[in-house]
Amino acid sequence: MGLLDAAKARGFDPTTAIMDKGYDNGPIHDGCMDRGICPITPLRETGRVKAGDANAPTCEHGEWTFAGADYKRQATKWRCPTGECQPKSRWIKADRLHPLIRATPRSTSRVAQSSASSDGSSTNGRSCRSACAGLSACGCTPI
Numbered sequence: 289m290g291l292l293d294a295a296k297a298r299g300f301d302p303t304t305a306i307m308d309k310g311y312d313n314g315p316i317h318d319g320c321m322d323r324g325i326c327p328i329t330p331l332r333e334t335g336r337v338k339a340g341d342a343n344a345p346t347c348e349h350g351e352w353t354f355a356g357a358d359y360k361r362q363a364t365k366w367r368c369p370t371g372e373c374q375p376k377s378r379w380i381k382a383d384r385l386h387p388l389i390r391a392t393p394r395s396t397s398r399v400a401q402s403s404a405s406s407d408g409s410s411t412n413g414r415s416c417r418s419a420c421a422g423l424s425a426c427g428c429t430p431i
């Protein structure tokens with residue numbers, strides 16, 4: 289935080305702070321948000337993350353879709369996939385599990401989908417992903 293304050297004092301106006309995994313914790317996140325900076329860190333596998341707290345909200349219609357971020361409000365907007373929910377969208381206050389900048393959808397749902405396919409390629413697809421590291425020749429979907 290001292291570094292960010294020093295940068296601001298010198299007239300810089302950082303809007304994002306990209307940090308390594310060690311900085312993925314509540315105080316760092318809140319400190320950045322207080323300064324109007326979006327912290328970007330890899331998500332640590334904490335208990336709440338494992339429990340699915342970092343996942344998109346879901347309802348009976350499926351996984352809610354990311355519908356934008358309001359930096360002033362420090363919240364992200366999420367929408368019911370079919371719009372049948374009331375309300376059909378809602379705001380979630382940004383925290384380290386629900387950042388304003390949203391990376392690509394988490395791989396868990398894709399893995400779940402591929403393992404649910406019945407064409408027999410699911411096991412290959414999964415083991416391939418870790419082994420081939422995204423080589424296009426193998427035909428798998430790189431993560």
Ligand SMILES: [Zn+2]
Binds near residue numbers: 350371
């Ligand atoms: Zn719904």
